[in-house]
Amino acid sequence: MKILIADDHPFTLQGTKSFVESYGYKVVDACSNGVSALNLISLHHPDIAILDVNMPGMDGLDVAKKVYENKLKTKIILLTMHKEMTLYKKANEYGIYGYILKEHAHTELEKCLSEIKKGNRYVSENLEDDLIVDALPADDELSKLTLSERKIVELIAQQKTSKQIADMLFLSERTVEGHRSNIITKLDLPKEKNILLIWAMKNVKQ
């Protein structure tokens, strides 16, 4: 396994290199910007390229995009401080194989590399956590629901019809209906008439 590492922070670059080598992989190239990275990838065709996102010139995403567009065989792992899901989604459009947060690199990098070696993809667990993290008091049943679902339940508790709920939340009635059946499934409620209303009345604090 030939590996390329690109990071504009010399310490991080060095650290990452040490980690990778300590896992028994061979680092063929290490560079500090996207342009060099893309050149080296084109030249040496490493199996894996571990790229920082924020780099001068071309950033990690740009390189990933080029590799994707040029249909190069090199598999891209983005190693970044950005936890945002949107960024991951964007990167995913370019068919990346791994997305790891630098904070957790020491625990996740080895796992990621081995998964990729097996032919799988790896996304940082902490990334997905991020979206729910800021949320909630986790101890009641409502916490199983998304915000939209919770809002709908609250409005059901106020005995609003689906039409009224849709108007109030700027949703379509169909969306509201969809949410209702999802909620019933999530809460594992029996299929009875008005079961959600009854449940909501009981569980939503007015």
Next chain:
Amino acid sequence: MLTMKRYIRLLLVFSLLLSCGEKKDNVLYHEPKDGISDPTVKWLNDKNNFHKGNYRTVFYDFYTRKIKEKDFKSAADVLRIVSVKIVHFSAYDKDFEALVHSFSEKYADKLPPDQTTFLASYLGCYETEEGNFKKAIDYFRNITAVEAVDYQSCVDKAYAYFDISFCYFSIGDQNLALENSLKSLHYFNKTDNLIGIGGVYSNLASINMALKNYKKGEEYYTKSIAYFTIAKDTGNIFTAYYNRIQNFEESHNPRFYALIDSTYHLFKESKFKDSSLKISINTYYTKKLLEEGRIAEAKKILDELRPEVTSLNTTYSTQEYDIALAEYEIKKKEGIVDINKIKNAIPALEENSNYQILQNFYTLLKEEALSQKKYEQAFYYQTELQKASDSLASTEIKNKALELNAKYQAEKKEQQIKLQEKTILNKNTTIALLFSTLIGILLFVLAISLRRKQKQLRLEKQAARLYTRQLLEKTEEERRRIASDLHDSVSHELLSLKNTMEGKTDLANTKIDAIINDIRIISRNLHPVMFDKIGLKNSVEQLVERTQSVNSFMVTADINYHSSLSVPDELQVYRIIQEALSNIIKYADAVAAKITIAEENNTIHIEIKDNGKGFNVTETLAGMNAFGLHNIIERTRAIGGEAKITSDKNGTIVRIEIKKS
């Protein structure tokens, strides 16, 4: 066309000694009975003796004897008698003239002034006969200055006025002619001299004729002929007839030729001896003959007349004859034989203002030129003729002006009023025009300055917008830099620190993680992560998700957008949405909000609406705490868009419209 007016004065002077003896009321002076005792004087006074060969010799002998005897009174008497005869027959001669001059120089002062007026009278008559009217008037004026004390002096004065009237008449000043005629009539009326009165009427008739008042002229002639007939004054009767002929000629009376014919035959039958009158009447008769084509007869009369004209030798009669002759020659188509005779006479006529005869001469010359087809000359003569006619007419106009004074004045006044009205109207028009022009200019200037101001305002607005935009972009840039510095540098340093301390203390690790997380949040709030990579759509979606999770606020987004704005503009749109959303969360008390981005062909519509409690937009915008709203409006303006904020109790809607560039 002959327009000569034969004066009657000469014959009146002759009639001085003819008694008629008729009484009249209001008559002051009566003609004295013939008191001449001296047989020689009596003989000289008989007009029948005047043409006798020894008449002059008899006179000179008598006169010289009386002067020698120093009987100046008798000398003056005889001198007067002869002078009257000479004037009457127009038989002037140089010797007699010299005699008159010498008497007036040497002996006149030895006699009372009223007894020597005949001297001036004679000289005046002579000058009149010669056509020197102005000189003549001066002589006659001397007579009018003498006071009327008896019959003779009164009649003399009357005649003097009469003569002056005639002179003015000849010059064409009918005004003065009329005035002097009336004075003359005044003095004649103090005497029983009917011939004088008849003469004045004849003169008045002539004046009226000159004024083309032919009907009145005819009336006066009839009147004067009546007086002359009572006085049995054949000469004057014919003179009046002659003048009537002229009146008829002037007025184109159809009885013109009939009158010539009857007058001619009457004159012939009367056997009245007067060369001047004979020439006048005969020349008219030739005119009639020529008119009837009896050229040979006309020639015969002219030939018969010639010796008489030569012997008479007065300017007037000669001119009269010459004109008749010229007319005959033209009629005969021979051309005027002696055209120079006529031409040479012209300067003298002009000098004497004798426009009447001048007119006749020019008429002749014009006809001659026409008959010879010399049109240029004819035109010249026509012009001159017109001038002469105008000179006559000028006085006529003056008189008419007097007559029609009142009417004319009224008309003039009316015209003046009209003119004034017109002037006022013109003035008003001018003022209105100027005023409207001024207003026009003012409006124009105003429009230009307004346009300039507008342009300036627009430019200022543009500049302000550009400035706002740059300010906003710089701010964003700054925030982005701070965010990335925090995120990339500080976080990385912290990460390195954490790595070096790996395994030493859990507490430190946890702390470092928390710091990194805080920095991440600060950084993310400063600037959306990787905005230029992720784009507006995804960034807004992320904003929505985070708002939902962080604020537990229900926001949905419906985004139909394909990156047609530049990244800086997209960032502004993101900030606007962020601001609006922040406002909703802070103040709206809403259940939910919705973000819509819709892209059309030329415009991008962005709408952020909530179902909160709403607020008064105008009041809030005017207030101090509307930074959020102003932020939205200013950012929109900076990217060339338009923001509309509407709000009521059902919620608030922020609508942004951006034209695609």
